[in-house]
């Protein structure tokens with residue numbers, strides 16, 4: 001089935017996501033070929049180049065979906081073609097053979113990295129993860145039939161202004177509906193990642209799942225368990241960054257996928273917090289994700305910041321539960337979970353640090369030295385993120401706007417102290433390890449101890465951060481240990 005394209009971008013652009021189940025996409029109202037999606041010139045060049053060697057080239061996948069929805073600024077283009085990977089390699093100077101066995105190469109053009117895949121079908125999925133074999137085919141409709149959801153199984157020919165839409169993906173987009181191509185149980189059984197993809201699309205697009213597609217998920221969790229953790233992580237991060245992340249997380253839980261990915265979170269459901277909290281720990285965590293800025297490490301921290309609460313729960317004298325030290329248990333569990341999901345060591349370190357530090361209790365009585373110690377512990381580079389996490393945390397306590405005055409006051413003091421004093425870490429001290437070495441402080445743990453003592457001094461009183469004073473202090477420190485240094489002055 002081939003539809004001519006109607007793509008009046010002005011009409012499309014008045015549709016705003018999430019406000020209406022309908023948007024003014026009018027399939028068939030205008031069957032002329034003179035309306036084209038606006039695509040970057042690099043992509044146009046790529047399509048023309050392939051077509052000029054008598055091959056077909058279509059935009060497929062997320063870019064086409066986004067065009068149809070009127071979403072702009074798409075940078076991630078997938079192209080389907082009947083040209084072989086070798087032909088594509090010979091047509092363009094910069095091509096990376098990213099998945100050549102499966103027919104995919106990546107063409108580098110200006111700032112774009114375009115995945116170009118030869119039309120193919122897939123057969124046999126005995127491991128529930130990969131096809132046993134792929135065969136190249138000459139027909140785009142065959143290629144579209146192997147794709148996961150109807151909204152992803154369309155192809156756009158730019159030169160002709162045509163959308164090929166054999167599974168009525170445009171109707172499903174109009175109805176905001178995620179529907180498998182073919183039988184959901186079979187399609188989910190072939191590749192266990194697809195249910196997770198369905199949920200992340202719900203979180204990104206705010207679409208509902210078609211009932212049969214949704215109902216098929218719980219029965220295919222065994223195939224999901226076989227999927228590589230890197231693929232699960234990538235989809236999870238897209239879900240966390242979705243505009244409908246809250247709904248996506250709820251869907252993840254209700255389908256059983258959350259338990260399969262992060263079983264450690266399950267005790268958070270029905271872990272009631274009483275006091276000012278209106279949500280249990282699970283919903284509180286979901287709301288915290290939705291309230292956090294769109295930055296993936298912050299969203300991980302928001303999701304996992306209270307995961308240690310169930311394990312640390314005790315009942316206080318007034319009957320209200322207490323969660324002493326939960327941030328330590330949360331940090332430890334988060335490290336374990338994020339290592340399992342194969343995040344990078346740097347990301348894990350940053351997320352775990354935010355979680356560990358999220359429970360500060362500021363009062364006006366904090367001295368400047370106390371605020372400086374807080375800054376030094378958190379690290380000046382992490383202050384913004386920690387405050388963002390804390391605001392997301394308090395926004396997820398009740399359905400009311402939280403009172404942030406206390407946090408704002410601390411923030412003002414931090415900014416003032418950073419502007420005035422500027423010494424919050426060893427690197428900011430007026431002396432360094434070499435200076436201490438030069439007076440005879442040996443390298444190793446003792447050197448670390450002396451530097452820590454100097455930093456403590458400077459956090460207490462920034463006036464002391466000059467070379468002369470710090471060298472004297474180091475000299476006296478060593479003397480107290482019975483070690484003579486060459487000179488403290």
Ligand code: ATP
Pocket residue numbers: 060061062063076078146147148149152153191193194197238
């Ligand atoms: P995104 O905006 O995240 O890039 P996308 O739909 O383009 O979304 P990709 O992972 O880039 O997703 O995949 C491109 C296309 O390849 C999809 O639209 C879909 O047609 C097909 N596809 C990707 N993964 C699968 C899968 N696991 N099973 C079936 N088809 C898939």
Ligand code: MG
Pocket residue numbers: 061062063076077078
């Ligand atoms: Mg894509």
